[in-house]
Amino acid sequence: MERGVYTVILDHTVSRKYAKAYEFMNLSIQQAYLGSQVYPGFNVGSVLVLDDVVISTGYSNETGEHNHATQCVFEKLDNLTLARGASLYNTIEPCSYKLYDNDTSCTKRIIDAGISTVYIGVKEPETFSKCEGVNQLLDSGIDVYCLKMLEEACLEPNRHFLNRRYI
Ligand SMILES: [Zn+2]
Numbered sequence: 001m002e003r004g005v006y007t008v009i010l011d012h013t014v015s016r017k018y019a020k021a022y023e024f025m026n027l028s029i030q031q032a033y034l035g036s037q038v039y040p041g042f043n044v045g046s047v048l049v050l051d052d053v054v055i056s057t058g059y060s061n062e063t064g065e066h067n068h069a070t071q072c073v074f075e076k077l078d079n080l081t082l083a084r085g086a087s088l089y090n091t092i093e094p095c096s097y098k099l100y101d102n103d104t105s106c107t108k109r110i111i112d113a114g115i116s117t118v119y120i121g122v123k124e125p126e127t128f129s130k131c132e133g134v135n136q137l138l139d140s141g142i143d144v145y146c147l148k149m150l151e152e153a154c155l156e157p158n159r160h161f162l163n164r165r166y167i
Helices: 016-032 069-075 106-113 133-139 148-162
Strands: 006-009 045-050 053-059 087-092 117-122 143-147
Touching: 006 148, 016 045, 016 053, 016 087, 016 117, 016 143, 016 148, 045 069, 053 069, 069 087, 069 106, 087 148, 106 133, 117 148, 133 143, 143 148
Parallel strands: 006 143, 087 117, 117 143
Antiparallel strands: 045 053, 045 087
């Protein structure tokens, strides 16, 4: 299998594709704010898009305590086959190992669902664990784009603990 390509987008105004991505990532950021501002755990937003139409949304803990945003996106779909070939917009890199309950990682869910492209705002800060999400997606032939100009906006829903030191 051909490895996916990792692209950092620095200017979203250079193409319609990037402008659309910027728009959908902003929707994802809005989702992140719907999560509880409670430590521990990141407040992540996630939006699933097929043919420029949002087909599912999710935020941290939406469908149950400790459920990740990406997990919620898939759980809210009537039929998982709808996700095949879709693009996923995650404010933060999807997890490669689910720390809390050793449940299926979001990255594995993305790969299994047949998602074609993943957009992130920022790679996961190493607050809790070393995340291999982007690498695993690329290894599975999925292209990953990082919307660098939205990095701060994607981290902002987590300021309640990123600015502090927990030991
Ligand atoms: Zn996850």
